[in-house]
Amino acid sequence: MELLKSAKSGDRRSLARLLTLVEEGETLELPEVAPWTLGVTGPPGVGKSTLIGRMVSHWKDSGERVAVLAVDPSSPRSGGALLADRMRMESTDSGDSVYFRSLATRGHPGGVSYLLSPMIDLLSFCGWSRIVIETVGSGQAETRIVAFADRVLMVDGPDRGDIIQAEKAGIIELADIIAVNKSDKPGASRAADSIRASLELSGDRGSPEVHLVSAQNSVGIETLVSAIEECSSPDWRNRLRITERLLSKWDSRLILSDGLDGALDELETGSITLDQALDRLQGTSG
Amino acid sequence: MRIVIAKPGLDGHDRGAKVIARALRDGGHEVVYTGLRRTPSEIIRIVTDEDATALGLSTLSGAHDVLIPKICDGLREEGMGDVMVFAGGIIPDRDRESVFDQGVRAIFGPGTRTGEILDFLNECSERSDNEEPIGVGQESGWRWE
Numbered sequence A: 001m002e003l004l005k006s007a008k009s010g011d012r013r014s015l016a017r018l019l020t021l022v023e024e025g026e027t028l029e030l031p032e033v034a035p036w037t038l039g040v041t042g043p044p045g046v047g048k049s050t051l052i053g054r055m056v057s058h059w060k061d062s063g064e065r066v067a068v069l070a071v072d073p074s075s076p077r078s079g080g081a082l083l084a085d086r087m088r089m090e091s092t093d094s095g096d097s098v099y100f101r102s103l104a105t106r107g108h109p110g111g112v113s114y115l116l117s118p119m120i121d122l123l124s125f126c127g128w129s130r131i132v133i134e135t136v137g138s139g140q141a142e143t144r145i146v147a148f149a150d151r152v153l154m155v156d157g158p159d160r161g162d163i164i165q166a167e168k169a170g171i172i173e174l175a176d177i178i179a180v181n182k183s184d185k186p187g188a189s190r191a192a193d194s195i196r197a198s199l200e201l202s203g204d205r206g207s208p209e210v211h212l213v214s215a216q217n218s219v220g221i222e223t224l225v226s227a228i229e230e231c232s233s234p235d236w237r238n239r240l241r242i243t244e245r246l247l248s249k250w251d252s253r254l255i256l257s258d259g260l261d262g263a264l265d266e267l268e269t270g271s272i273t274l275d276q277a278l279d280r281l282q283g284t285s286g
Numbered sequence B: 001m002r003i004v005i006a007k008p009g010l011d012g013h014d015r016g017a018k019v020i021a022r023a024l025r026d027g028g029h030e031v032v033y034t035g036l037r038r039t040p041s042e043i044i045r046i047v048t049d050e051d052a053t054a055l056g057l058s059t060l061s062g063a064h065d066v067l068i069p070k071i072c073d074g075l076r077e078e079g080m081g082d083v084m085v086f087a088g089g090i091i092p093d094r095d096r097e098s099v100f101d102q103g104v105r106a107i108f109g110p111g112t113r114t115g116e117i118l119d120f121l122n123e124c125s126e127r128s129d130n131e132e133p134i135g136v137g138q139e140s141g142w143r144w145e
Helices: A002-008 A012-023 A048-061 A113-125 A140-148 A162-168 A188-201 A221-230 A235-256 A260-269 A274-284 B015-026 B040-049 B064-077 B093-101 B114-129
Strands: A037-042 A066-072 A081-083 A098-104 A130-136 A151-156 A177-180 A209-212 B002-006 B030-033 B054-059 B084-089 B106-108
Touching (some): A002 A012, A002 A113, A012 A113, A012 B040, A037 A140, A066 A081, A066 A113, A081 A098, A081 B015, A098 A113, A098 B030, A113 A130, A113 A140, A177 A221, A188 A209, A209 A221, A235 A260, A260 A274, B002 B015, B015 B054, B015 B084, B015 B114, B040 B054, B064 B084, B084 B114, B093 B106
Parallel strands (some): A037 A130, A037 A151, A066 A098, A066 A130, B002 B030, B002 B054, B084 B106
């Protein structure tokens, strides 16, 4: 394929086109690749994009080629999306060693999760040695996206305590490393301590390291990046991520199945039970 | 459509650009907003990487007569003449003709209804489906006035 050849040789336009094709559902035949991936998630407003911008600069300086896929939700009402992550990552807009792509969840039934794998493979095939997936951790479906990465960073801010909420949802268990951003603000180290304390409660199962950083002032970035480079996920965490991947595949299959509307109609009138609906949909889904 | 809304140059006001970005999203478009003070080469890079079909430029500083040609030429040089470009902000009447001459397909001044911009984009989609030229590097002629 001509496009693939020129994308591999470094033509950004071809790469951008190919990613669009993948997004539209096209399958590419690629040789086996071993991508390096990092998923980044956390509540809105904690500074994920700024922090990623800093990490990107760091990797860029050490000779890596970094690609960022930033996933934002589409409006369920209009189908449109406002993708503004890149305004906080100016480091990504110059130089040949960074590629940034915004991704809307679109009408993609069940989310974009299942498109991420082929996109990651394509980027890796084209020589991008660090691939970062950013998503807003505003709900289970959004957070699930990071399970497609081999290592996961969760970002929190001072005094939010949101990550403790995340723990209740079982999402925090996906993280290899936690960063508390805005370390210059009062309350940041207390927030880090309380996260550590709460992780200790969950027992000695390779709890994630907690780092204090300030993306704004470039404090703690180097240590964080080397921790990310060196981290290894215990088997149980890998298994959790695989479970999340399986669940999102399941969701998208269910939502894509032909009989969905019919089943919903019947559920509405109460003529079938949820179990009966599922049994029927399983028969019709790919 | 996949649309980049960009703020080239040094002016520090992006209220208008943000209102447009939101209105286009509500009209069903995917909008990538660049933030303030982008250079022409950054904007061209963003349009390339995002595989955008359209680019909206908002300028208020009076530097449109320098920045818009730079961006339009850059797109053509990079082989992205199929990208549709429209402009908004403060562009004096006497400059409109020369901005259109750059391959810009529409200019929306202050007071434009957001619905009009959506109508314009719909027209662009239809033209593009009929393979009529709308890109910055394609045959000029049609413009929204």
